Amino acid sequence: MDRFDLALLRALQTDGSMTNAALAEAVGLSASQCSRRRAALEASGVIAGYRARLDPAALGFGLRAIIRVNLRTHGQEQEAAFARFLAEHDQIRAAHSVSGDADYILDVHVRSLEAFADLIHTRLLPHPQVAQVRSEIVLRTLKDDAGLPLG
Amino acid sequence: MDRFDLALLRALQTDGSMTNAALAEAVGLSASQCSRRRAALEASGVIAGYRARLDPAALGFGLRAIIRVNLRTHGQEQEAAFARFLAEHDQIRAAHSVSGDADYILDVHVRSLEAFADLIHTRLLPHPQVAQVRSEIVLRTLKDDAGLPLG
């Protein structure tokens, strides 16, 4: 993992569709070398994959919210049940168990305020493990999934 | 935007490096048609771009936190100043202005607890606009940037 690898990663987390020729120019290496280093970074898992970034607004997702959840009980089985709940709901785009005021923090994209209310009132609050739900609705996104600070 | 476009988007937000031939097989269209639809989705901005997803742990980012920030004042100029602060700090990977208990919610990746403490105590808290900072440290990530729920 030298400065060339870091430069490759910086370039690829900005634009994952860069060709090896473009990467070669960007980092100062030959295209073949970029290809090989890139393959190694993919094989080792440093590059976990490539994804298209979609525009939520263009696809009708009008509302984003950050939701903090507290559970009633904290046993192994309860946590597993809640994890299954999270996995089953694809409006929930990110979910972290956290240490702090809340137990879980969710990042949620929905099409409308109705869909949001539905998620809160007919999904989350009735869940047997859920004790408290507090949400913040996103008004403006100043930064979204900016790259990792490499170098 | 028909079911084929949605299928393309679903495939590409899961794996952005799929070839048009692979997409053709996945969605049931010819490769040329996939190429054309894909170009249209890129041109219209529905596909905002492609990015490599990096593994934070593999790159030494040992700590992630969600930080809620409240500002002292809420004028145009104050918000702009805070927005500049956010843009300048690349440990802050996402930042949203929100309606709810907090004014801003930040998603932060740092290398260590020291780096985290430094961000809080020598960057955020001394900032003239910042009134309150409350953070939750991520213990376990159950879902991270899952795709938008299409169809």
Added chain:
DNA sequence: AGTGAAATCTAAACCAT
């Protein structure tokens, strides 16, 4: 470790339906 060229594969323009 690094490069340059050859062979394979991919994308996009073209054309016909």
Added chain:
DNA sequence: ATGGTTTAGATTTCACT
């Protein structure tokens, strides 16, 4: 609008330094 063909370009393996 869609699918097949072709061409120009990209990737990757190989030979070599």
